[in-house]
Amino acid sequence: MAFAVAIAGLAAIPAWSQPRTPHLRPAQASDEGGLWGLSDKAEQQARQSAERNRDPALNDYVAGIVAKLAPEYNGDIRVYVMDRPFLNATMTPSGYTEVWSGLLLRAESEDQLAFVLGHEISHFAENHSIEAYRAMKSRAQATMALQLAVTVVAAGAAINTGSAQNSADIMRTASSVNDLLYLSQISAYFGFSRENEKQADALGFGRAVAAGYDPHAGATMWRRLVAETQASSFKKVRDQEARGSLFSTHPVSAERIAALDALASKASKATTVDRRAYRTMIRPHLPAWLKDDLRRRDPGESLALIERLSALGEDLGVLAFYRGEVHRQRRQNDDLVKARQAYAAATAEPDAPLSAWRALGDLAAQAGDKPAAQAAYQDYLARAPQASDRWLVESSLDALAEGTTL
DSSP states (O other): OHHHHHHHHHHTOOOOOOOOTOOOOOTSSSSSHHHHHHHHHHHHHHHOTTBBBOOOHHHHHHHHHHHHOOGTTTTTEEEEEEOOOSSOOOOTTTTTTEEEEEHHHHHSSHHHHHHHHHHHHHHHHHTTTHHHHHHHHHHHHHHHHHHHEEEEEEEHHHHHHHHHHHHHHHHHHHHHHHHHHHHHHHHHOOOOOOHHHHHHHHHHHHHHHHTTTTTTTHHHHHHHHHHHHHHSHHHHHHHTTOOTTTTOOOOHHHHHHHHHHHHHHHOOOOOOOOOOHHHHHHGGGGGHHHHHTTTOOOHHHHHHHHHHHHTTTSSSHHHHHHHHHHHHHHOOOOOOHHHHHHHOOOOTTTTTHHHHHHHHHHHHHHHHHHHHHHHHHHHHHHHTTTTTTTHHHHHHHHHHHTTOOO
């Protein structure tokens, strides 16, 4: 009973921080000052990182959205766009912020991006990082004291039992209790984080709507992400959004969507931003970001993303080419047939990458379709006369003319 009371107590540690005061740096010796020091080092590394996207227009655009959402923190938040193919945005206690290309690729409009950034700004404004750090520190200290007490009591009981077997049983029981205490600490910490996530969703929603963004954007984006996850090629990934877990820091998706829908139903209609303007801003980076997405090696998710973006009716040549790349790399069942169809569809669009003709020629040659291969290779050379692989394509054309198998 005493252990149960102690474990329950670990989850009841209060949050100590107050909402952040703008333009105020904490004392260096404080808990938050230490976290700021670590954040400063991470920011310095981000500045020099090869993954940093150095397009000033894109960085200014994203920073401008942050400024709309948090005008009171103007100058406190510094934004770095990073070319990393995962959906993520992070904001440290010091205001150093990373927005990853995987998020920018998946957002369909500025409204959706604003919801995610509003969520991160709310973590920043509410000092959730320092709250989590202090809670974890306190729980760790309490757990360590309890584990020590359990071990000392068990050792004394084992000495007095007079039986080697009983002593071993007592120590094994003590070990199990200590494991339970540790897991309770971790569970309490992540439960606390889930509450922060819910609060950040609600506060971020409020910031986005106040800035004039679509109140339905958050729930819409989350539904899109759930659908993409369900399309994953891996069961473990498909299952992760369907249930909560001890170590899940976000609310279960259905719960989160329902909460955002409820907030949106009470909000007045906001002025939405034209999604075409958003696509115009990220368009120069689409090929590189889609190529990076293929590096994640989840063809199911990549295809779902490409189909969703294609449904918007823009950049169809680029998207069809990378659809072909997904099928070509996967090479299951009729993937090579689908890849060839995708490359052919890409070449019919004005924005088709030059590589589409080269890839179409390669697959046609592999399929034994000599005329189609020759036509695709010749189109490629005509469109890219200075291509670095021109000699290789010409060699392939010579082999086809001679009837040699490639």
